[in-house]
Every structure is written in structure tokens, then in C-alpha cells.
Amino acid sequence: MKKIISFVLCAVLICTSAALFAGCGSGSGSGSSENKGEVNVYNWGDYVANGMDGLKDVVAEFEKETGIKVNYTTYDTNEELYNMLKNSNAEYDVIVPSEYMVTKLLSEDMLMEINFDNIPNYKYINDRYKKLPFDPEGKYTVCYDWGVTAMIYDKTKVDKKPTSWEALWDPKLKGQILMINNSRDAMGIAMQLCGINPSNFTKADVDKAAAKLREQKPLVKKYVMDQVFTEMEGSQAAIAPYYAGDISVIMENNKNLDYAFPESGSNLFYDSFCIPKTCKNKENAEAFINFMNKPEIAAENCKYLLYGTPNDGALEYLDEDIKNSELTFPSDEYIKKCYTFSDVDPEVYAYMQEEFLKIQTTNN
Amino acid sequence: MKSKKLSIPYIIWMLIFTMIPLVMIFISAFTNKNGSFSLEPFQKAFEHTGVFTKSLWIAFISTLICLVLAYPLAYMITKMKRSTQRTVIMLMMIPMWMNFLLRIYAWIILLQDNGPVDQVMSFFGIHGHYINNTGAVIVGMVYEYLPFMVLPIYTVMSKIDGGLIEAAQDLGSNGFDVFRRIVFPLSIPGIISGITMVFVPSASTFLVAQYLGGNDDKMIGDVIESYFMTDQNMASALSLVLMVFIFVFLVIMNLFGDEEAIA
Numbered sequence: 186m187k188k189i190i191s192f193v194l195c196a197v198l199i200c201t202s203a204a205l206f207a208g209c210g211s212g213s214g215s216g217s218s219e220n221k222g223e224v225n226v227y228n229w230g231d232y233v234a235n236g237m238d239g240l241k242d243v244v245a246e247f248e249k250e251t252g253i254k255v256n257y258t259t260y261d262t263n264e265e266l267y268n269m270l271k272n273s274n275a276e277y278d279v280i281v282p283s284e285y286m287v288t289k290l291l292s293e294d295m296l297m298e299i300n301f302d303n304i305p306n307y308k309y310i311n312d313r314y315k316k317l318p319f320d321p322e323g324k325y326t327v328c329y330d331w332g333v334t335a336m337i338y339d340k341t342k343v344d345k346k347p348t349s350w351e352a353l354w355d356p357k358l359k360g361q362i363l364m365i366n367n368s369r370d371a372m373g374i375a376m377q378l379c380g381i382n383p384s385n386f387t388k389a390d391v392d393k394a395a396a397k398l399r400e401q402k403p404l405v406k407k408y409v410m411d412q413v414f415t416e417m418e419g420s421q422a423a424i425a426p427y428y429a430g431d432i433s434v435i436m437e438n439n440k441n442l443d444y445a446f447p448e449s450g451s452n453l454f455y456d457s458f459c460i461p462k463t464c465k466n467k468e469n470a471e472a473f474i475n476f477m478n479k480p481e482i483a484a485e486n487c488k489y490l491l492y493g494t495p496n497d498g499a500l501e502y503l504d505e506d507i508k509n510s511e512l513t514f515p516s517d518e519y520i521k522k523c524y525t526f527s528d529v530d531p532e533v534y535a536y537m538q539e540e541f542l543k544i545q546t547t548n549n
Numbered sequence: 550m551k552s553k554k555l556s557i558p559y560i561i562w563m564l565i566f567t568m569i570p571l572v573m574i575f576i577s578a579f580t581n582k583n584g585s586f587s588l589e590p591f592q593k594a595f596e597h598t599g600v601f602t603k604s605l606w607i608a609f610i611s612t613l614i615c616l617v618l619a620y621p622l623a624y625m626i627t628k629m630k631r632s633t634q635r636t637v638i639m640l641m642m643i644p645m646w647m648n649f650l651l652r653i654y655a656w657i658i659l660l661q662d663n664g665p666v667d668q669v670m671s672f673f674g675i676h677g678h679y680i681n682n683t684g685a686v687i688v689g690m691v692y693e694y695l696p697f698m699v700l701p702i703y704t705v706m707s708k709i710d711g712g713l714i715e716a717a718q719d720l721g722s723n724g725f726d727v728f729r730r731i732v733f734p735l736s737i738p739g740i741i742s743g744i745t746m747v748f749v750p751s752a753s754t755f756l757v758a759q760y761l762g763g764n765d766d767k768m769i770g771d772v773i774e775s776y777f778m779t780d781q782n783m784a785s786a787l788s789l790v791l792m793v794f795i796f797v798f799l800v801i802m803n804l805f806g807d808e809e810a811i812a
Contacts, residue, residue: 265778405764
């Protein structure tokens with residue numbers, strides 16, 4: 186009996202270590218001619234053109250052009266990305282964190298400097314998206330896209346174009362308001378209304394914002410992320426805050442919908458390509474980032490997501506109506522009013538997430 | 550010896566995929582972020598008592614409705630012709646070939662404002678909202694788990710020896726007595742496993758409430774999911790508490806089952 190167990194355990198050990206070595210082999214064998222190795226990309230869910238809507242499947246195009254195999258996995262929140270980088274053994278070569286997560290990853294020394302010699306297409310990035318505040322020397326990030334939050338509303342249910350987040354607290358729309366189910370965005374909206382700068386905040390600020398959100402709860406139909414698409418397209422709700430790029434996607438599918446920017450400004454975000462310290466295929470990672478910045482590829486992604494692209498080369502591949510869309514490329518005047526998230530003290534951040542959860546699980 | 554050898558792969562499987570994760574949850578539930586021993590996660594878990602009660606309540610109601618619907622159905626199926634039985638069971642299984650999330654989407658479309666249900670009810674002059682409330686969550690659960698109640702009850706009932714029923718009839722029992730004294734007691738094992746198979750997953754489920762529920766229909770599964778990405782110690786503590794509840798429930802069910810079987 187014992188013999189058998191030890192035999193099986195040995196077999197398991199041998200198999201797994203063999204698999205590990207095999208993995209290493211194929212990973213580092215980027216020099217050989219037919220096997221260009223692989224690249225592990227960890228990106229937001231549904232965040233590149235994927236062959237639908239008559240657009241290119243950019244990941245497949247990359248594989249075809251370079252012969253590098255892409256292992257593509259996705260996450261839904263910056264925190265999930267952080268958690269996986271920190272607590273799992275999974276290997277990622279390219280990640281796409283938002284600005285405040287870049288700051289956090291840099292403060293914990295989790296990002297690798299990018300070798301820009303391998304990314305000639307970096308020249309297409311407009312200077313205003315280089316050396317952004319979260320990467321002042323421009324060594325670690327290549328901006329992928331940017332955007333703002335805004336409101337989408339149903340013209341048949343909301344009388345006049347909203348001008349403030351206050352519209353999400355309108356008692357007349359009771360049961361027809363959708364609230365964003367992402368603690369930082371929801372708290373950010375409430376903080377703006379409470380006169381707090383959502384960029385950085387204290388526990389006391391969270392309490393104030395939480396009270397404001399509790400005030401809103403009886404009016405809220407539900408807290409949603411992706412469900413906002415079906416809810417708004419199917420005329421099931423009156424108004425919702427969401428990311429401006431997505432709002433233009435939703436508006437394509439229902440003529441009664443319109444958008445509104447709050448006069449106070451809203452959240453401005455940047456998502457950037459980064460290479461984590463755990464990267465095993467750095468050159469392939471850089472090849473991937475370079476490919477995504479080819480003007481025609483960047484344009485495909487922009488057409489699919491309708492988020493702003495920092496890539497000047499891509500502009501000539503975009504239709505006029507995308508280029509002129511306020512949702513994809515908000516005006517400079519509006520951007521000036523916007524705020525950007527910065528890295529918040531982890532304890533305050535956890536407190537904020539918990540408070541947001543409690544708003545949903547407990548009654549006033 | 551031979552049978553033991555055959556069981557080794559399963560033991561290893563259980564070790565790797567059941568025991569080790571359980572131990573990990575246990576350890577993580579009793580540690581704080583710095584990795585030292587702490588009861589803090591459990592203290593915080595108490596703040597979610599309301600969600601626990603709500604989840605167990607929803608699971609209880611769903612199980613009850615499933616039982617009330619499934620028991621007569623299972624009984625009726627056993628009374629049908631063999632070939633019809635097979636067809637009916639097959640029809641019960643077909644929806645399960647589809648992904649669970651897709652079926653929940655289907656319910657959203659059915660129940661939403663101006664959806665088929667709303668239109669039919671409006672035709673009769675009744676106006677209301679049928680989605681984004683606890684009722685819709687229960688409907689989703691019952692739909693989801695009904696087959697898990699019907700199948701075990703049906704299996705047990707169809708195995709009841711026809712001779713026993715005939716004997717009871719020969720001894721002067723009327724239809725109701727036969728049911729009360731023969732069929733029902735013999736079907737209890739099926740009821741027990743049916744209840745277990747519905748209650749346990751519905752108490753711990755997530756997503757159903759997110760899709761069909763309203764602004765405060767969050768179940769403990771959803772809460773665990775949101776903690777999982779941010780505070781794993783807390784998620785572990787909540788899971789552990791849920792496991793204890795379910796374990797106690799299973800023990801009670803087993804006691805109940807044995808007693809009935811003896812009586």
C-alpha cells in the first residue's frame with residue numbers, strides 16, 4: 186500500500202516537474218525560427234477588437250504576423266488584477282492596469298521598465314499621453330486608452346437633459362435608476378456631490394459618501410456593471426452612470442437614449458500597457474505592445490471600444506463620427522473639469538469597498 | 550486489497566481538490582492580512598448576519614416550493630407507462646443541457662417590464678413589476694433546482710415494490726392509507742436527498758440574485774464573491790460560516806431521515 190502511494194506521488198512529481206520544464210523551454214525558446222514562444226496577456230474582459238462587428242480579431246492578427254502564441258486571460262477589476270499578480274503563481278507578461286493601479290504597482294516595485302527600442306510604434310502616441318502623472322518619467326507604461334464617466338438616460342423617461350449627478354438622486358425616477366456597481370466609481374460620484382475630491386480621501390469622506398449613497402438606495406432599481414447594456418437597450422431603466430465609450434455603444438442600439446455630462450466634471454481614467462516584474466517573455470511582451478500600437482490595429486480597438494485612443498496614427502483610420510464623438514473624445518474643456526483617481530491608502534480603500542458592499546446588503 | 554488499490558486515484562483526487570483547499574480556507578479564515586492568527590475576519594463576518602439570514606430564508610422557501618411541486622409530479626410520473634416516464638424525465642433534463650446563466654437571462658427577458666409576463670398580465674388589467682425583487686430570485690431558484698428535487702424522489706418511488714402496495718390494498722387500505730403508510734415512508738430517502746440537493750446549492754448560489762434581484766437582493770454567495778477579489782481572509786471566514794450552517798443542516802437532515810426510516 187505504502188509503496189503504491191509513494192510510487193504514485195513520485196509519478197505525480199515527475200510529471201509536474203517535467204511539465205514545468207517543458208513550459209520553461211517553450212517560454213525561453215524565443216530564438217528558434219518556427220517556435221517564437223508565447224506571451225501571456227492579462228487584460229480587461231472584452232477590451233480588444235475580437236473579430237465581431239466586422240472588425241479584425243487583433244490577437245489572432247498578432248499571432249499570424251509574429252508567430253508568437255498569445256495566452257489571453259481577462260479580469261474585471263483592477264483589484265482582481267492586483268490580487269492575481271500578488272497572490273498567485275500565474276505568469277503574466279502584459280497587463281493593462283488603470284492609473285491608480287499603476288501607482289500602486291510601482292510603489293510595490295512590481296513593474297519592469299519597458300525597452301522602448303522594441304516599441305517603435307510608440308512614436309504614434311500623442312505627447313500628452315506620455316509621461317502621465319502616474320509614470321512621470323514614462324519608463325513603465327504605454328497608454329492604451331482613456332475615457333471619462335458620464336450619464337446615459339432614456340429620453341422617454343427623463344424630461345430634460347441632466348446636468349449633474351444629482352439626476353441619479355431624482356425621486357421622480359424611483360425604481361428606474363441604475364447605479365454603477367463598482368465601489369470606487371459609485372463612491373466617486375457621491376463624493377463629488379458631497380464636495381469631496383474623489384482623487385484621494387479619508388475614512389470620514391467615505392462615511393459621508395456612503396450616507397449619500399444610502400439616501401439614493403431606495404430609488405435605485407439595481408446596482409449593475411455589464412447589465413447596464415441590456416437594461417438601457419431594452420428600455421428597462423431611465424438613467425445610469427457609466428463609462429462614456431460604452432455609452433456610445435449602448436446608444437447605437439436604442440434611439441431613445443442620449444448622454445449627458447455632469448457640469449462638475451467626472452472621472453478621467455487612463456488604462457496602460459505594463460510589464461510586470463514576473464514577466465518571462467519580455468521581448469514578446471514588447472512585440473505585443475508594439476503591435477497594438479500599429480495605427481490600423483489601434484484604430485480597430487478604438488472602433489470596437491469607442492474609448493479614446495492616444496494613438497495619433499489611428500486617427501486617420503477612424504470615421505468622422507467617431508472622431509467627432511464627445512463620448513469617445515471628450516472636449517479639452519470638459520477634461521479640465523475632470524479628476525483622476527490616485528492610489529489610496531490600502532486600509533481606507535478596503536474600508537470603502539466594505540462600506541459600498543454594506544450599502545447593498547443592509548437596509549438603512 | 551484490490552479494491553483499495555482502485556480507490557487510490559480517488560483518494561489523491563480528494564486530497565488535492567477537497568482536503569487541501571478546505572484546509573487553506575480554514576487557515577485563511579483565521580488569519581489577518583499580515584498573516585498572523587486573528588479572529589478579525591469572523592468579527593467582521595457578523596456584520597453580514599442579515600445577508601446570511603436572507604440567503605438561508607430564500608434557500609428555505611425555494612426548497613419548500615420545489616418539494617411541493619416535485620413530490621406530486623414524481624408520484625404522477627411513476628404512475629405513467631414506462632415509455633412515457635422516460636420521455637417526461639427526458640423533458641425535465643433538456644433545459645439542463647443549456648448553460649445555467651443563459652437560462653437566467655431567459656428569465657430576465659420573460660419577467661422584464663413589457664416582457665411576455667407583463668404583457669399578459671396587463672391584458673387582464675393587472676400592472677406590476679415582476680423582476681428585481683426577492684420573488685423573482687425565488688422563481689429563478691425554483692426553476693434552476695426543480696429537476697434536482699424531482700429526480701431523486703422519482704428514482705426512489707419507482708423502486709417501491711408493487712407487491713407492498715398490493716399487500717396493503719389486500720389488507721383493506723384505501724388509496725390514501727396506501728400512500729400514507731407505504732409510499733410516503735418509503736419515499737423519504739428521496740425527499741431527503743432532494744432537499745439536500747436543492748437547499749445546499751441554493752443557499753450558496755451567486756449570480757441568480759445579481760440578475761433577478763433588486764437593489765438589496767444580495768445573497769451570501771454574491772458577498773463572498775465580492776470579497777474574494779479584495780479580502781480573501783474575509784471571504785474564507787464567510788465561506789467557513791456558510792459551510793458550518795450547511796453542515797449542521799445536513800446532520801439534522803440525516804437524523805431526521807434515520808428516525809423516519811426506523812419508524
